[in-house]
Amino acid sequence: MARPAARRNRHLVAASAAAVALFATTTGCVAMATEDPGSSAGPSSIGNGNGNGKGRGDGEAGRSPGAASPGAATPPARVSAEITHDSEDQGKTVNLTIDDGPEPGWTVKVLDLLKKYDAKATFCIIGSRAQEYPGLVKKVAEAGHRLCDHSVDHNTSMDKRAESYQEQQVLDAQKAIEKAAGPGARVLYYRAPGGAFTPYSREVAASHGMRPLGWNVDTHDWQNPGTDRIVETVKKGMKEGPTVLFHDGGGNRGQTVAALERLLPWFKEQGYKFSYPKI
Numbered sequence: 001m002a003r004p005a006a007r008r009n010r011h012l013v014a015a016s017a018a019a020v021a022l023f024a025t026t027t028g029c030v031a032m033a034t035e036d037p038g039s040s041a042g043p044s045s046i047g048n049g050n051g052n053g054k055g056r057g058d059g060e061a062g063r064s065p066g067a068a069s070p071g072a073a074t075p076p077a078r079v080s081a082e083i084t085h086d087s088e089d090q091g092k093t094v095n096l097t098i099d100d101g102p103e104p105g106w107t108v109k110v111l112d113l114l115k116k117y118d119a120k121a122t123f124c125i126i127g128s129r130a131q132e133y134p135g136l137v138k139k140v141a142e143a144g145h146r147l148c149d150h151s152v153d154h155n156t157s158m159d160k161r162a163e164s165y166q167e168q169q170v171l172d173a174q175k176a177i178e179k180a181a182g183p184g185a186r187v188l189y190y191r192a193p194g195g196a197f198t199p200y201s202r203e204v205a206a207s208h209g210m211r212p213l214g215w216n217v218d219t220h221d222w223q224n225p226g227t228d229r230i231v232e233t234v235k236k237g238m239k240e241g242p243t244v245l246f247h248d249g250g251g252n253r254g255q256t257v258a259a260l261e262r263l264l265p266w267f268k269e270q271g272y273k274f275s276y277p278k279i
Contacts, residue, residue, distance in 0.1 A: 079279055081206035083197065083214040084189075087242045087275040094272045095242045096121035097215060099150060099191070100222070100249035102129055102136035107248045109257045111143055117264035119274045124148035124191045124213070127173030129249060134180035141181035146276055148189035149173045149210055156194030159201070166201040174208060188279055189213040211279045216241025221256040230259035235266070243277055 087093035096114075098121050101107045107123075114121055123140045125147060130137045141147060151158060151169040158169055174187045190205035191213040202212045217237035219230050234244060246256055267274070 077207075077209055079206050079209055079211045081199075081202040081212060083202070083212040084277050084279070085214045085216050085241050085243050086278045088278040089273060089275040092270075092272050093242045093275040094238070094244060094267050095275055095277045096244055096246065097124055097148070097191070097213070097277070098122070098246050098248045099124040100126060100129075100154065100247045102133045102140065103249040103253070104133065104136070106253040106257065107133075107136045108139070110246075110248045110253075110260065111139060111145075113257065113260050113264060114145070115143065117268065119264050119267075120145055120276065121274075122146040122148050122189060122213070122276055123248070124150040124189070125173075125177050126150050126154050126249065127152035127169075127176040130173070130176045130180040137177060137180035138182055141185050146189070147177055147181060147185065147187045148191050148213055149177060149187045149205065150191050151193050152176070154193040156196050158193065159196035159198045163200050166198060167204050170201055170204045170210075171208065174210065189277060211277070213243075213277055215243045215245040217244040219244065219246055219256075219259070221253070221259065222247045222250055224252065224255050227255045227258040227262070230255060231262050231266075234259070234263055238272075242275065 087095050096119065098110055101123065102125060110121075113119075123145055125137060125140075127149070137147075149170060150173065152173045153169065155161070155169065158166055170190060174190075177187050178185050187210055189212070190201075190210040192201060195214070197212060205212055217234055217240055219233050221230050225233075237244075246260065247253060248256065
């Protein structure tokens with residue numbers, strides 16, 4: 001569940017300041033990790049999306065992330081390392097975020113629903129899945145939705161691993177997603193698996209143009225609690241903020257699709273505008 005905004009923001013500002021101070025004392029690029037990729041763990045809703053770092057990463061030796069790779073003019077080479085939860089648009093908004101794909105069948109069904117209701121979303125893509133199903137990543141990009149880096153292997157314990165491993169997970173996934181999406185595509189966000197952010201991984205992402213992305217409403221759809229429960233969770237949870245966490249990968253997502261079929265028109269009826277997370 002999301003923390004109260006004031007408490008969350010105080011924590012994040014302090015963490016971001018500490019990370020910036022740490023990296024300001026160092027120079028140079030970091031070599032890519034040669035470690036084994038580690039184990040892949042459960043779905044992205046294990047954490048709270050608020051980037052606590054879980055007490056890991058900030059105690060390791062600080063090193064400057066490598067320079068951003070060339071690409072489109074937006075986003076800038078360096079964005080804020082603070083985790084974003086807000087919308088880039090003003091007013092009553094909702095940011096749909098879709099995690100753990102792409103996956104044959106489910107990703108296409110989600111895309112079809114978004115098109116049907118003229119809705120937009122941010123897809124948080126696992127790097128290894130992008131390599132396996134590049135055509136689906138390209139479909140997401142061609143439909144006009146935004147791309148988010150969700151690490152290479154979805155290791156929800158990556159915050160306990162070495163900085164070199166964290167960097168490899170973030171940057172190799174970015175490369176795989178952008179390659180699959182096609183020329184000119186850019187990954188605009190980074191969401192740590194299970195919310196396992198660290199100050200270091202957030203700085204790596206930010207220095208490569210990817211804003212760390214949290215969430216306000218966790219649908220728990222990956223647990224298959226029932227379509228009614230997913231819909232109820234979203235409707236009740238919107239008071240917490242605009243960014244809602246769904247999944248198109250990691251198992252049978254039939255309940256997610258059914259819930260979106262009901263929620264997308266509901267958002268419109270309630271006067272919500274579909275937006276993207278603020279960069």
